[in-house]
Amino acid sequence: MKSNRFSPSSIKVVVIGNAMVGHKFCEKLRERDVLNTIDIKVFGEENHRAYDRVHLSEYFKDKSIDRLYLSKTGWYESKNIQIYLDNPVVEIDRFKKNVISKSGEVCPYDYLVLATGSSPFLPPITGNDLFGVFVYRTVDDLEMILGRAYKSKKAAVIGGGLLGLEAAKAMLDLRLETHVIEHSPRLMPRQLDETGATFLRNKLEHLGIKIHLNKTTSAIRGNERVEWVEFADNTQLDTDMVVVSAGIRPRDELARQCGLRTGPRGGVIVNEYLQTSDPFIYAIGECALYEGMIYGLVAPGYNMAEVVASNLTGGDKIFTAFDMSTKLKLIGVDVASFGDPFGMNTAHSPIIFEDRMRDIYKRINISEDGKKLLGGILVGDTHSYNMLLQTCLNELSLPPHPENILFQSEEGSKNESGVMALPDAALICSCESISKKTICDAVIAQGIADAEGMKKCTKAGTGCGGCIPMVKDLINETLKLQGKMIKQIICEHFAYSRQQLYDLIKINGIKTFEAALESFGTGFGCEICKPVIASILASAWNDLIIKHATIQDTNDRYLANIQKGGSYSVVPRIPGGEITPDKLIAIGEIAKKYNLYCKITGGQRIDLFGAMIHQLPEIWEELIAAGFESGHAYGKAVRTVKSCVGSTWCRYGLHDSVGFAIELEERYKGLRAPHKIKMAVSGCVRECAEAQSKDVGVIATEKGWNLFICGNGGAKPQHAVLFASDIDKETVVHYIDRLLMFYIKTAEPLTRTSTWLNKLEGGLDYLKDVIIHNTLGICVQLEQEMQETLSQYYCEWKAVVESPQLRKQFTHFVNSNEPDPTISFEEKRKQKNPVAWV
Amino acid sequence: MGINKKTKWFRACHVNDVPANGGVCIQYQNEQIAIFHFTSRQEWYATQNLCPHKQQMILSRGLIGETLSEAKVACPYHKNTFSLITGKCLSSSEIDVIKIYEIKIEDEFVFVACE
Ligand code: SRM
Ligand SMILES: Cc1cc2nc3c(=O)[nH]c(=O)nc-3n(C[C@H](O)[C@H](O)[C@H](O)COP(=O)(O)OP(=O)(O)OC[C@H]3O[C@@H](n4cnc5c(N)ncnc54)[C@H](O)[C@@H]3O)c2cc1C
Ligand code: SF4
Ligand code: FES
Numbered sequence: 001m002k003s004n005r006f007s008p009s010s011i012k013v014v015v016i017g018n019a020m021v022g023h024k025f026c027e028k029l030r031e032r033d034v035l036n037t038i039d040i041k042v043f044g045e046e047n048h049r050a051y052d053r054v055h056l057s058e059y060f061k062d063k064s065i066d067r068l069y070l071s072k073t074g075w076y077e078s079k080n081i082q083i084y085l086d087n088p089v090v091e092i093d094r095f096k097k098n099v100i101s102k103s104g105e106v107c108p109y110d111y112l113v114l115a116t117g118s119s120p121f122l123p124p125i126t127g128n129d130l131f132g133v134f135v136y137r138t139v140d141d142l143e144m145i146l147g148r149a150y151k152s153k154k155a156a157v158i159g160g161g162l163l164g165l166e167a168a169k170a171m172l173d174l175r176l177e178t179h180v181i182e183h184s185p186r187l188m189p190r191q192l193d194e195t196g197a198t199f200l201r202n203k204l205e206h207l208g209i210k211i212h213l214n215k216t217t218s219a220i221r222g223n224e225r226v227e228w229v230e231f232a233d234n235t236q237l238d239t240d241m242v243v244v245s246a247g248i249r250p251r252d253e254l255a256r257q258c259g260l261r262t263g264p265r266g267g268v269i270v271n272e273y274l275q276t277s278d279p280f281i282y283a284i285g286e287c288a289l290y291e292g293m294i295y296g297l298v299a300p301g302y303n304m305a306e307v308v309a310s311n312l313t314g315g316d317k318i319f320t321a322f323d324m325s326t327k328l329k330l331i332g333v334d335v336a337s338f339g340d341p342f343g344m345n346t347a348h349s350p351i352i353f354e355d356r357m358r359d360i361y362k363r364i365n366i367s368e369d370g371k372k373l374l375g376g377i378l379v380g381d382t383h384s385y386n387m388l389l390q391t392c393l394n395e396l397s398l399p400p401h402p403e404n405i406l407f408q409s410e411e412g413s414k415n416e417s418g419v420m421a422l423p424d425a426a427l428i429c430s431c432e433s434i435s436k437k438t439i440c441d442a443v444i445a446q447g448i449a450d451a452e453g454m455k456k457c458t459k460a461g462t463g464c465g466g467c468i469p470m471v472k473d474l475i476n477e478t479l480k481l482q483g484k485m486i487k488q489i490i491c492e493h494f495a496y497s498r499q500q501l502y503d504l505i506k507i508n509g510i511k512t513f514e515a516a517l518e519s520f521g522t523g524f525g526c527e528i529c530k531p532v533i534a535s536i537l538a539s540a541w542n543d544l545i546i547k548h549a550t551i552q553d554t555n556d557r558y559l560a561n562i563q564k565g566g567s568y569s570v571v572p573r574i575p576g577g578e579i580t581p582d583k584l585i586a587i588g589e590i591a592k593k594y595n596l597y598c599k600i601t602g603g604q605r606i607d608l609f610g611a612m613i614h615q616l617p618e619i620w621e622e623l624i625a626a627g628f629e630s631g632h633a634y635g636k637a638v639r640t641v642k643s644c645v646g647s648t649w650c651r652y653g654l655h656d657s658v659g660f661a662i663e664l665e666e667r668y669k670g671l672r673a674p675h676k677i678k679m680a681v682s683g684c685v686r687e688c689a690e691a692q693s694k695d696v697g698v699i700a701t702e703k704g705w706n707l708f709i710c711g712n713g714g715a716k717p718q719h720a721v722l723f724a725s726d727i728d729k730e731t732v733v734h735y736i737d738r739l740l741m742f743y744i745k746t747a748e749p750l751t752r753t754s755t756w757l758n759k760l761e762g763g764l765d766y767l768k769d770v771i772i773h774n775t776l777g778i779c780v781q782l783e784q785e786m787q788e789t790l791s792q793y794y795c796e797w798k799a800v801v802e803s804p805q806l807r808k809q810f811t812h813f814v815n816s817n818e819p820d821p822t823i824s825f826e827e828k829r830k831q832k833n834p835v836a837w838v
Numbered sequence: 839m840g841i842n843k844k845t846k847w848f849r850a851c852h853v854n855d856v857p858a859n860g861g862v863c864i865q866y867q868n869e870q871i872a873i874f875h876f877t878s879r880q881e882w883y884a885t886q887n888l889c890p891h892k893q894q895m896i897l898s899r900g901l902i903g904e905t906l907s908e909a910k911v912a913c914p915y916h917k918n919t920f921s922l923i924t925g926k927c928l929s930s931s932e933i934d935v936i937k938i939y940e941i942k943i944e945d946e947f948v949f950v951a952c953e
Binding site: 062172517523524526527531551557562809 | 855878907910917919931
């Protein structure tokens with residue numbers, strides 16, 4: 001029947017429906033119509049331009065549609081496409097070849113494209129129109145659900161299929177008691193076999209969703225609004241709202257009205273070119289019925305858009321039956337089914353793996369000759385989904401023991417060599433029809449190095465997003481083949497290395513976590529990125545830590561070290577370990593007054609343990625009055641500068657190591673870094689201060705000082721290396737300034753200087769080039785930045801002691817002045833100690 | 839089906855008593871309840887204050903955050919994380935579920951549902 005040929009003179013195309021598939025069609029058509037000669041008009045019924053329905057549930061997250069839009073504001077105008085929103089087409093006149101919209105617009109067309117999608121099916125039962133009954137399809141639906149959810153405690157979702165479960169999870173996230181009602185004996189009956197569905201049910205029940213199987217809803221009841229639902233077996237369930245997800249019905253009303261052929265159960269009948277019974281009218285997406293089938297997924301819809309765009313511009317693509325494999329995208333519930341999940345079509349032998357401890361069920365159907373993978377089901381662990389799907393779709397030969405695929409551990413199943421073994425033509429992103437070759441080429445030719453970049457460059461992963469893990473593997477493997485390093489990222493919220501974030505924060509003058517998230521991140525942060533950003537902000541601006549209290553690790557938040565049982569310890573700064581008798585007495589008196597356990601630390605200070613949270617400001621106040629200030633035993637910061645007694649007393653001493661240690665500690669105190677920094681100064685080569693085990697070690701020589709760097713005690717001891725010999729004090733300080741600033745700017749989180757140096761490309765020689773020989777020309781800048789940061793130093797305890805508002809944060813309860821009644825101590829060697837934990 | 843338990847709402851504190859994107863602990867009879875204001879998501883949560891890992895009264899002082907959009911709190915002691923929605927421990931299958939309380943805001947006060 002195909003007879004349409006592209007005519008060079010301007011043609012008029014009208015699109016009905018502006019959702020995922022309608023929009024994709026506009027994109028594809030303009031892409032091919034390079035000369036901009038086609039006159040395109042689009043009618044949408046919804047109030048919003050096309051948005052990502054697949055990720056609709058994310059609307060609940062920030063209650064805004066902005067992130068869901070498929071195009072930037074002004075995209076249609078910039079592409080010269082006329083768009084009418086909130087203005088559905090109400091009539092098609094096939095003989096005059098025009099459409100009439102609700103507002104009375106009459107638009108002639110040469111070709112008409114129906115992308116009217118589908119609507120949720122509302123079973124014809126009593127009460128389906130009650131207030132409190134919803135469907136789950138559009139942003140407006142979700143908006144109404146939200147409005148009701150605030151006033152509800154319970155929600156019942158009718159339908160335990162893919163969409164119903166997604167809706168149920170959303171209801172649970174809205175903190176409603178959630179019930180799922182399914183009339184068949186198992187969940188997701190179209191995708192899962194009985195065992196798989198049982199495993200899924202267990203998972204969901206763990207999450208707190210209540211599942212009712214074999215329940216046919218016969219009525220929804222209530223006085224004006226939903227109060228309960230009734231089932232065919234005469235039982236009932238109280239609920240405040242109902243979300244119906246009982247399947248979809250293609251929107252073919254316009255097609256029927258103008259006499260196009262439709263299927264017995266709905267859908268506009270199309271041929272392989274997606275032409276309807278009128279060759280000038282096409283249908284694509286969820287309203288199209290191809291070979292008796294409605295394709296309720298976005299990937300085949302996009303494929304249809306491509307086929308029609310091709311045909312209207314002289315191409316001759318055709319649509320063929322499309323893979324319907326699916327992966328449920330619920331957090332915490334991994335479920336996938338692919339190929340022929342039940343093995344209905346071909347003789348096969350299934351291999352089944354069940355792990356009831358971890359709720360994992362996997363089934364793969366293998367062809368009888370053992371060579372091909374026909375399909376399968378994964379519940380609880382879908383790490384191998386993409387690889388299995390590719391093996392199945394590309395008909396790759398299976399290894400001799402295919403059962404091993406099922407045992408692969410989570411890491412193992414990433415199977416790096418696996419992705420590279422795929423044929424070039426393997427379709428990785430089926431939504432956008434992107435092949436493995438396109439992805440690898442983008443890495444090689446255009447230097448794409450992460451999934452975000454790949455999305456922008458090729459659109460891979462912009463549809464349902466299911467292929468992203470595989471896209472990432474392909475990027476990483478291709479980079480590795482090219483000998484490139486794989487990018488470090490902080491966590492799911494920041495796709496940057498710490499070094500990049502440090503630069504971004506500094507350059508853009510970012511001062512808060514929220515601003516950092518807004519400018520360079522996604523989502524809302526976590527316990528990994530919050531302290532990292534806190535540390536960067538502290539290093540960059542040396543702002544008061546407590547101003548950013550809720551993003552700090554707990555010791556930084558309370559400026560003291562938390563101990564077993566919930567009490568805290570205080571370690572006043574004692575620079576160089578030198579202390580007067582009066583100060584010793586002051587510490588003793590304070591310890592006595594508050595009944596604190598005392599211990600001399602390995603860092604030449606005195607640790608006072610067992611303070612209650614509300615006592616901290618009082619203890620600090622007394623310490624400050626006695627001349628002490630914050631000792632950073634907490635915080636990824638400069639800790640102590642240890643010293644030996646040095647030339648003042650020691651018969652071997654060459655210079656005043658105590659004096660220099662004190663100078664260094666006073667200079668660098670409070671400096672925050674990717675990890676803690678320790679220093680020591682020894683008066684001679686006997687090295688009583690153990691300087692060669694520190695991040696920065698200084699040892700007196702006949703002619704000056706030797707500077708050692710990047711040593712480490714702790715879990716993986718490493719000797720410091722000699723960096724410069726016989727230099728004077730000023731030079732020591734210049735080098736330390738530069739070195740520490742360079743470390744702060746470039747190290748990954750929680751990396752001590754030793755590990756940082758071990759990983760630094762070019763190693764010690766490179767570091768000497770940068771710090772001593774100034775090959776990067778940044779020495780002055782590093783020193784300036786260090787100076788700026790250090791000049792902002794302020795005793796953190798003092799800030800709290802002086803601010804009634806900050807002091808208020810140091811209580812156990814907000815609604816009472818009582819200390820935590822559960823804290824208790826016992827006596828040991830004449831001091832108090834916390835009770836051991838269980 | 840259809841059990842209707844009576845909820846008793848306890849007025850815990852003023853909304854301003856809870857730091858933005860942080861938590862506080864409140865006392866209700868003999869219970870300690872952690873209240874969190876996930877300000878950036880405009881959400882409030884309440885859980886038991888006790889971390890089941892080593893039985894420490896501490897969760898209110900934990901960092902809150904999200905993973906794949908599931909809100910969670912990390913215990914300050916060993917950074918085990920718990921879902922604020924289900925109470926499940928996300929970092930270890932060995933650690934017990936924590937109790938989640940219903941919470942609501944009315945006239946700038948935070949109310950927690952206590953049995
Ligand atoms: C108090 C003290 C032990 C003592 O009683 O002597 C101590 C106590 C703690 N050390 Fe330490 N370390 C102490 C000296 C040391 C030393 C010795 C030194 O500094 O000369 C080392 C080896 C040197 C080094 O760091 O390279 C040391 C290596 C560690 C490590 C391992 C670091 C590493 O790179 O492997 C940790 C763990 C960490 O930081 O991640 C650690 C962590 C800790 C923590 C913070 C563990 C924790 O999170 O609770 C302890 C805090 C106790 C508290 O609340 O006060 N502590 N710790 C010492 C305090 C010194 C001070 O005055 O500040
Ligand atoms: C919550 C949810 C989750 C989903 N998850 C997935 C998933 O993970 N993977 C996947 O592949 N698919 C998923 N889907 C399905 C996917 O969203 C659909 O397959 C896809 O959006 C279909 O696009 P469409 O443009 O054909 O139809 P629709 O999205 O239904 O769009 C049709 C549009 O046409 C408009 N319209 C109808 N009649 C007229 C008229 N007369 N005039 C003007 N406009 C009209 C409608 O208002 C609508 O905006 C999900 C769907 C939902 C609801
Ligand atoms: S060595 Fe271990 S136990 Fe001892 S203080 Fe350091 S961290 Fe604590
Ligand atoms: S006590 Fe909470 S994680 Fe260990």
